[in-house]
Amino acid sequence: MNRIKVLLENLRKGVVTEQYPFRPLRVPERLRGKPVIDPDKCAGCGACVNVCPPNALTMRDDKHSSMRFIVLFIGRCIYCGKCEETCPFGAIRLTKEFELAAESREDLYQVVGLRLYHCPMCGEPFTTVRLIKRIVEALPEEQRAAAIICPRCRESVTAHYRSYARR
Amino acid sequence: MTLLQYVFLLPIIFLSVSTVLTFYIRGRTASIISSILSLAACLSMLFLSINVLLYSRTYRYDFICWPFPSHTMSNFAVFRINIDTLSAYFIFIIGLIGAVATIYGLKYINKYSAEHMGFFSLNYSLFILSMYMTVIVSDLFWFIVFWELMTLSSQFLVSFEKEKKRAIWAGYKYFTVTKIGSEFIIIGSLIAVFVLNNFNTSFRSISINAAEPLGFITVLLMFMGLAVKAAVVPFHTWLPDAHPEAPSHVSALLSGVMIKVPIYMMIRLFYEFTVPGLVWGIMVSTVGVATLTVGAMYALKQTDSKRLLAYSSIEHIGYVVLGLGTSLLLVSLKNYLLAGVALIACLYHLINHALFKSALFLTAGSVEYATGLRDLNRLGGLAKYMPYTALAALIASLSISGIPPFNGFAGKWLVYCSTFLAGGLLLVYGVLALFISSVTSANFIKYFTGIFTRNISRINASVIREVPYSMSLSQLVLCILCIVFGVFPLVPLSLILPVLGVEAPHIYDVVSRSVSINIGYIGIGSFAHFYPLVIAVILSTFLPLIYVVAVRGRGSRYELWTCGSLVEKRRLLYPARSYYKDFEEVFGEIYSVGDYLYKMIVGIIPRKVCVAFKRFVGLADDPVIMYMVMLIIIVIALLVVGV
C-alpha cells in the first residue's frame, strides 16, 4: 500500500525535469561561473596569478614582441573566485556562464596582452605600460619619478643616493 | 518357407561367430572382427525389424530341444521364438543404436590398451546377442536365461577399465542390484509358471489374473524386477554409477537400448499376461512420474558429463513409464483414444530417447576421447576444436530439451496430451512432466554450454582436435534421425502403429482414426494437434532470411568485458556446479524427500541385520540393495507361509 501512496504522491507532484538543452536554465544570482578578464581594466599586475590555486591563471612576458600575456585557461579553473577577490582593478570577474563545452582546446583560453613597460634606465621590461600609468596617476607628484624605474635600478639609484648622502 | 523367414537367424549367427572367435583371438584384431560381425548383425536386425513392422509379419518358431515323453515336461524343452511387431520394434532400436555404437566403437576403443580387447569384444557381442535374444524369445524360461546373460555380459563391459577402482565398484554394484532384481522376476515367473499356469512357460499360454492375491503378487514381483533393470525410482541407484563407467559407446547401448528391454517386457506383462487394471495404471504412472522428477532434479546437480546423462536417462525412462502407466490407467477406464495416444507416446519417446541419449553419450565419449575429461567444471570452449561433435551435441541437446520441431518435443507432446486431456490424477502428473521438461532443458543448456561454448576453460586447448570421422559421423547420423523423427512424425509412427495393432487390438482402431499421421502433422482428433513440418519450414525460411539481413558481416572483435580489469580468463570460468544452486536450494524438497526415504529405509532395517548384510553383501552403504534383499526375504517368507 505504501508503495502506491508514494506513486500517487509523485503523480500529484507532476513533472519536475526541465527540457534543459532546449530551454535555457535559470541560474541563481551568485553562481560562480566562467571567469572573464576585462582587457580594458586589466593592468597585468599578476595578483590573480599569485593566488590562483590550480594555476589556471598564468603570466608570460614576451620580450621579443614586448608584450605581457595574462593567460586564463578555463580547463583548469576551479571557479573559487580567489582572482575576483584579489584583483585590485576589478578586471576579472566570475560570470554566470556555465556551459563551457568547447570544440577545441584553444577556445578555453582567454589571453590578455598588454604592452610591457621598459625601464628608462636599464631598458629592461618590468611591468606593463598600463600599470605604470595607473601607479603614476595614483601617486603624488614627488614620488612619481621613483615609480617609473625598475626595482633593480631603483635599488641602485637609492644606493647611489645613500652613498652620496653619506659622503 | 522362403529364405526371408530365416533372416532372424543372421544376427544370432554373426554374433555367435564373433563370440566364439574373440574367445580365441586377442588384441585389436579381435575388436575389429567383432565390430564387423556386430555391425553385420545389427544391420540384419534392422532389415528384419523393418520387414516385420512394415508388412506386419510374425515369425514364430518352436525348436524342440529334447523330446520328452510327458507333455508337462516337454514345455521346458522347447525353445520358442516369436518375432511379432512389438519384438521387431525393439529389434529395430537394438539394431539401429547397435550399428551406430559399433561404428563409433571402432576408433573409440583405441583409447584403451589392446590387452583386454578380446575379453571386451567377447562381451560386447554377447551383450548385443543377449539383448536380441531377450526380445525375440517367447518363453519365460529362456527369457530369464538371456536376461541374466545380458546382465552378466554388460557387467563386464561396465567394469572394463579394471585399473579404475570406481569402475570395478560400479560394475559390482550394477551386477548385485540387477541380479537381486532378476530374483524378483524369477520368483514371479516361478509362481506364474508352476502355480498359475500349469507348467506352461510359453508367453502365449501364460495368463495371470491380477485380481486374485497370488496373481497380484506375481505381477508385482515381475514388475519390480523389471523396474530394477529399467532403473525406475526407487531402484535407480545403480544406473548413475554404472553407465558413466562403461566405455562411451557401451554407455550409449546401456542407456539407449538396454534399459528399454524391461519396458518391452513390461508391455508384455501388462498387455499380454494380464489385463490392464486401474491399480497397475496408477502404480506404474506414479512410479513413472517419481522417476522423471528424481532423475531430472538429480541431473541438475551433476557436474560429470556422463553422470548427468545417466541421470537424465532415468528421467526419460520416467517419461516412458509414465506413458505406459497412463495407457494402462486409461484402458482400464475405457478411454481408448487417449490410452492409445499414451502408448504411442511411450513407444515414441522410447525410440527418441534411444536416439538422442545415444548421441549424447557418444558426444560425451568424443569429448573424453579428445580431452580425457568428463568434468563440466573444467571443460569449455571445445566447439572451436570439435565442430562436428559440438553440432551433434547441440542437436541432441535441443532434441532432449524438447525444442520444437526436434523429436524430443513430439514424444513429450504426446505424453502431455494424453495426461492433460485425461484429467484427474494424470493431470497432476502431466503438470509435473511439463515442469520437469523445463528442468531438462536447463540440464542440457548446462551440458552443452559447459563443454562446448564459452571459450574459456581450465584445460590446455592446444592439443585438442576433432575425433575421427567414423566417430563424428555416427553421432551426426543419430542427430539427423532426431530431426527426421521430429519433423516427420509419420516415420516413427509407421513403426509404432503396427505394434499397437498386435498388442492392443482393441485400441488400434480408435487410435488409427484419431491420431492423424499425415506427413508433417500430428494430432489427436479435435483436441490437439500441431505441424512440426510447418514449424521446421518456417524456421528454415526465417533463419536464412534473418541471416542475410542481420548476421552478415563479421563484426568487430573485442576481448571479454571484465569491467576494465585484467583478470585471467581461466578464473572467470563459471563452473557447472554453480549453475543452478539457488534453484536447487529453493526446490530442494525433492532431494530432502530422497534423504528422508533413505533414512526411513535404513530405519526399518534392524541394526544387526545391517551389520550382517555388510558382511554378506559388502555393499551396505547402499540402502537400496539392502532394502531389496530384505524384500526378497519377506516375499519368500510370505510365500512359504502362504503355500
Added chain:
Amino acid sequence: MVWLNTLYGVLNACFILLVGPLIDGVERRIRARLQNRRGPSILQTWYDLVKLFRKRAARTGVPLTLFRLSVYTGFAYLLIVSLFIPSILCGGMGFFGDLILFIYLLSSSKVFVLIGGYSSGNPYASIGSTREVSLSMASELVLAEIIALIALSRNSLLLNSVFPVTAVLRPSVLIGLGILGIITYIEHSRLPFEIGEAEPELAGGYTIEYAGRDLGFILWSNTIRRALLTTFLIDLIIPLDVFYHLVIYPVLLFSIMIVFTAIETACGRLRIDISLKHVKKLSYVMWGVILLALIGY
C-alpha cells in the same frame, strides 16, 4: 482458406513486431511520469533499435557462430509464435498448434538467447542466464498448472477451441487467469523479477557481451515476447471475434502493459532465491486451484 489464414498470421506477426517496441516506448513515458520525469518520446525504443541495427555487431573473443546465431534463432521462434496467436486479427496460420506448443516455442526462444549468453563465457552473462533459467523453470511449473486448468475447463488443448477460456465461468478459471496474469508479469521479466539482466549487479546479465545489431535484436525480441505473453492472456479473456480483436484487444494490450509498468515502477528488485520462493508459493496456490477445478468449480 489456408492462404487467408496465412495472410492473417503474417499480418498479426507484423502487428506484434511493430507494436512491441512501441509499447515499450509508451511504458518508458509512463514510468518517467510516475517518477516526476518528462520521459522520452514514445517512439524512443524504435529510435534506439534503429540506431542499434545500424551499428556493427561485436564479437567478444567468442569464435562461435552460435553466439550470434542464437539471438536470431530465438527471434525466429518468437516470429513463429506470433504467426499463430490471434492478435489484432482473430485468425492465424490456421491455428497450427496447441497450448503446449505455444509455451514451448516461447521458452525455446529464451533457451536460445540464454545459450548465447552462456557461450560468451562472461561470468556476468553466466550468472544472468542462470538466474533467467532458474526463474523460468519455476514459472514453467505454474504455467504447466495453468495449462492443465485450461485443458480441464475446455477439454481441449487447441488454441482456437480454448479461446476464450472465460466462456466457462468458474471460480477456478477466474483465479487461474489472475495467476496467469502474475506469471505473465514475471515472464515479462519486470521488477521485482527483472533479475537476469539486473543492471546494478550484473551490468546487463546475459546481454552483456552483445552489441550493435545483435543487442538490437535481443531488445526487440524482449519486447515481442512481452507483447505475445500479454496477447495470450487477452486471448483467453476476450471472445474470438473480429470486433473484439480489432478494437478491444489493442486497448486491453496497452492498458495491461500500463498497469504492469505502474506496478514495476513501485517495486524494487528481489534476490533470485526470494523470487524463486515467491513463484513456488504461487505454484502451491495453483495446485489448490486445480483441485478446485477437479471437484467441479
Added chain:
Amino acid sequence: MRPRNKCELMTNLRRFGEPRLRGKYLFISRIKSGRLKDLVDYLHWRLGGYYSTSIGVDERPLDGYFHVYHVFVLEKYGVYVLVDLPANPGHPVVESITPIVPAANWAEREIMDFIGIKFRAHPEPHRLILPDDWPDNVYPLRKDFPYDEKLPTSDKIAKLVRESPSDTWIAEDSEDHTAIPVGPYHPALHEPEYFELFVEGEKIVDARYKGFMVHRGIEKIAESRLTYNQVPFIAERICGICGFTHSTAYCQAVEEAARIDVPERAEYIRSILLEIERIHSHFLWMGVAFHLLGYDTGFMIMWRLRESIMDLAEKLTGSRKMYGANIVGGIRDKWDIKEEKVALINDTLGKIREEYLKYVPKIISMEEIKKRTRGVGILSRSDARKYSVLGPHARASGINTDVRRYRPYAAYKYVDVEIPVEDDGDIYARIIIRHEEIIASIDLIHRLLDNIPRTHLHADTDYIPERRYGIGCTEAPRGEDLHFVITGKDNKLYRWRPRAPTYNNLLSVPTMLRGEHLADAPIIIASIDPCFSCTDHIVVVDLRSGRRRPLRTGGLVGGR
C-alpha cells in the same frame, strides 16, 4: 581499571614511553623497546579509544629522522594520542601494529609506499597505492623527490590484481571459484575501484579489494606548491560529495597548529554549510542505495530532493557542490549568511523535510527493501572495532561515536547534536541511521540559524609559526575526516595528510561480503557510503600502452 582523568592517563602511559601533553595532543615518544604492541593494545582495545590513522613524515630536514605517528583518539579524555615512532634514515624500519589493530593495515602500507619506512612483521607488506610498475626505492613523499618529477616510462603493463593473496582469510581453493570482477568500470560503482568476488553459485566465498586507482598526489602538490590559503580549495576537491568537510578539517588543522581563534559567526556558517552538505550526501546515498536495490523510483525521488538542497547551496555559495567558503581563520566575506538567506534556508529546509517525511518512511517499509537489507551485510560490533570503522557505519554497529558530540568543533560546541545509534549492524540499520541523521541535521540547521551571532567572519592569519602540529577533525557524512598538518616555512605546509573515513570503512567490506549473495554485493559495498575519490587521494597509468602520465595540477579539477 581505566584512568579517570588525563593525569592518571599520563601516569599510566609512562609504563610505555614518554608522554607529553600539548593541548589536545598527547605525544608518546621514546617507546620502550618491545612495548609498542602493549601500548597499542592498551590504547585501542582497553582504554576505549580507537585507532584513527597513521602518518609518515620525512622529518630529516628538521631532526634527521623519518617519523611515523599513529593517531589514536581517546574520546573520553578529549585527546589525540600520537604514538611517535622515529625511524633511522639509513635503515628506516619500525614495528608494525597491524597484528594488533588490523585497521592500521593500509595506513602502514601507504607509508611504506610513500616514505619508504618498512614495517616489521606486517602481515601483507605489498604495495598499496603506487602502481606495480613504479620503480623500487623511489618514494614520492620524501622531501628530496620534486613534485614535478617525471619518471621514465615503463614497458611493464601494470597489473591491477596482485597474485599474492591479500588476506589470510582466502579459502585455499579460491582458484577454483569463479572470480567476478567488480570494477573499475561497473555500473554499480560510480567510481574506480576494484573488488574481486569469488563466488560459488551466487554465494560470495571471498572478496578482495584493490583501490587507489586514481591517486592524485594532492598532498605532494600542497606541500610543494601551494600556500596555506590555496590549500582549502584543493582540499575541497578531494571529494565531490563531502568537499566542504575536507576543507573545514584542513582549516581547523592549521588553525589548531597556529592557534588561531576563529570568529563565532564563521563557525556557525561552517556548521550550517556542513549540515547542508550532510543532508545532500545522505540524500545522494539513499538514492544510490534504492537504485542498487532496484527501486529506481526511490532513486529519482531522493535525487529530486537532493536537487533542492543543491539549489539551496547554489544560492548560498554560488556553487552546487564546491562551496569555496573556507579559508584559514574563517569564512570568506561574500559567503556570509545574511537575514534574507536565513529565511531562505529555513523555508527550503522546511519544505524538504515535509516532503522527505512523506516519502522515505513509506519506502523503507517496502518488502523488497526490507528483505534485501535486513540481516544482510552484517558487521558485528567487535569487527567494527577491529577495523576502526567510523561514522554512520560504526553507529549502525552499535558504536556510539561522533566527532560533533565527543570532540566538538565549529558551532557544534554551542548546540546539542542528536546522534542515532543502531545495534543490528546490517544494511537496514545503516539506512535507518542515515534517515534519522537527515532529520536531525535539518533540525540542527534551524537551531544554528536561530543563534547565529554577529561577529567578524575571519581572523587575522598573517603569521603562522613553523613546525607546529595540528589535527583537524570533522564528522563528514561518512564518518570522521582527519587532516594532519605540520606547518612549514614560506607560507607553506611541511606535511599535510588528509584521511577520509572511507579509508577505514573500506577495510571492513570484505568481511561483510563473505557468505552473502552476489546480488547483494553492490548494496553491501555501497552501504558504507564509500567515497573512493576521498580515499584515493599520483599517477595515471594508461593500461593499454602501459604509459604513465605524470599528474599535473590541471588534473586536480573534478572529483566525484
